[in-house]
Amino acid sequence: MTDRTSPPGPVRAPAREGQFTHLRLDKVSRRFGDKLVLDGLDLRIAGGEFVALLGPSGCGKSTALNCLAGLLPLSGGGIWLDERRVDTLPPERRGFGMVFQNYALFPHMSVRRNVGFGLRMRGIARQEARARVDEALRLVQLAPYADRLPGQLSGGQQQRVAIARAIVIEPPLVLMDEPLSNLDAALRLDMRTEIRRLHQSLGLTTVYVTHDQEEALSLADRLVVLREGVVQQVGTPEELYRSPANPYVAGFMGYRNLFAMTVTGGEGGHATARGLGIELTGVAGEGVGSGPATVAIRPEDFLVGEPPADAENVIEVGVEVVEYHGRELAVQARLPEGQALRLRTSTRVERGETVRVWVPKDRVLIFADATAISPQPGPPQSGAPDATGSGQETAAEASAS
Amino acid sequence: MTPVTSASTSPAPNPPAPTAERSGGTGRPALSHRLAERGIDRTLLLLLPGLVFLILLFIYPFVYGLGLSFQPMHGSGALYNYQKFFSDPYERDTIWITLKIGLPAALINVLASVPIAYRLRGRVRGKRALTTALVIPITLGTVLTAIGMIEYFSGTGWLNKILIALHITDIDHPVPLLHNYWGVMLSLLVSGFPFAFLLTLSYLSGIDPSLESAAATLGAGWWQRFRDIVFPLLAPGLAMTFCLNFVLAFSVFPSAVLLGDPERSTHVISIAAYDAAYQEYDYSKASAIAMVMAAVMLIVISIVLFARGRLYRGSSGGKG
Ligand SMILES: Nc1ncnc2c1ncn2[C@@H]1O[C@H](COP(=O)(O)OP(=O)(O)O)[C@@H](O)[C@H]1O
């Protein structure tokens, strides 16, 4: 985008006033009726950091964000900005900027008045407010649209107005609730870059909620994976991608093959598991002994064809569905006992064919947790569309991959 | 099959199929498609019952009454009834009397319903019970309400008993709330408020709640959220609510008779029309008064709707 000329890497603006060093969520809980939607969320966010909350629809991401913003009272725990407790303040006194999934632009106000609303509420002098609004609109490349009503803008433009409106007040914390999920595929990629660019140039601490792991991986400095209101893992995109803590996180990080098998042996950090008519050796996770386990493999880690002599984990599968994805094929095959297996390959295979596939044992993860097979893994190949994401998922991922 | 379609789609048996297609498709889409483009299709039939209803029960009586009003029973000239009405202060003043009751009543109902509906807009405990309680006066009808009010507001009614017990007033000087302006006003508030409240509540629920959340995160307190977001989006609905309430109040009749002072301070225009029709048996004059009544309502509504036209009236982002 426009920062092509600026040096690569995260260039952070110096910390501005009103910035904090740490935002601390301390056992934040929220229940609806007797349902615990958020269960003791502990999190420490450094000033200037970009944190993504990742999880499937209904796992409590929006609830967490609304609790942070002050739109929902907590049922337990506390939120601290450095040494100041903020969870007892109403939203208007917290001063966090929020970008909503449905934009929530004021339909009766022009773009300029929408963006200027927060400044007006803060009693900023008219002249300064105008200059800051113009600057914010320039930043999101909407200066020519300042006098339009939101209803006259496209979805992407509306979302840019929403972002400008949230950042123009220079909030200590920006909250974004699936801001891209209502946009079409190409626009989503553009806006993603734009959000990253804004974060790099303004250095605003951001908490970003999404169900799309690709979005989370590409935007965030740190990821928090949630499942039914419980944190599963916190780490950098690389940590999560390399070594997911459990099958659930693995499912989110693209390990779309999650097999329930039984560990029969192992040595030197590796374990061997049997079941489903196959035998696989892989990296043993924490606590893997003998007994039930989950084996996780990424579709793109399979190799197809005539295996070399030293090939590990060779299995024979029947090809069932072949999808053409340009550079490669997405294949669904069956293990001997009928379990589905997904793989991606550039080798030509045909439906009905029986092929031999293998996978290096360092690319296979074995988890002691045998119960936690994700019902909804959401990796790029086909994803599990979020209930809110409608049909745009497939198109988005096709173009993204 | 109708003759038209069979003629155009079944060619002579001789020519081969391609020719038939060409002669059938003259490059113009079928008539039904062209009509559908202009919104003319069979679903228009759904409007028929409404249209018949409108003509039989509204337009016909209106036109008939209008005609009748120009054929005075007494006097001469088509406009005699109107001249008479406007030259007789007793009759002419019914317009002001009715406006003086109707406009404030509608305004108070709308203004009172806004804060209550605003407070109850989301999920609130007991909202359904309250809504039900407010619908009851509507279902009971004006006459029953009026009788209840006589019990309550009369010189020996509960209200005055309480006031006397509290020594706010004494038995010889009960607060006069019946058979005067205030009696009619109170009855219009009792019967009009639930109506205004329910309408306002439904207009409010059409406003996307995330707009208020957004305003809150931008630093707006509840009053600013109401003033800058909710009220501007609600205003067109309030204008509509006001109009409906005004129309109801302007044609007030039973409570003006039962609770008011129908000869003097609450001699409203509908009473004038009633008297003309059933005391004087002058239907022509009654029609003329009814026409004046319609004209006044139309003028007030036009002013309100004209003002409403200057407001933002697009989507309010909600379910509505
Ligand atoms: N106002 C509410 N009342 C009752 N349950 C709710 C409410 N809001 C959310 N929930 C429940 O809380 C869970 C988490 O919701 P949410 O935070 O919106 O999930 P996400 O944003 O991750 O999709 C869901 O199961 C949802 O049904």
Ligand SMILES: [Mg+2]
């Ligand atoms: Mg959500």
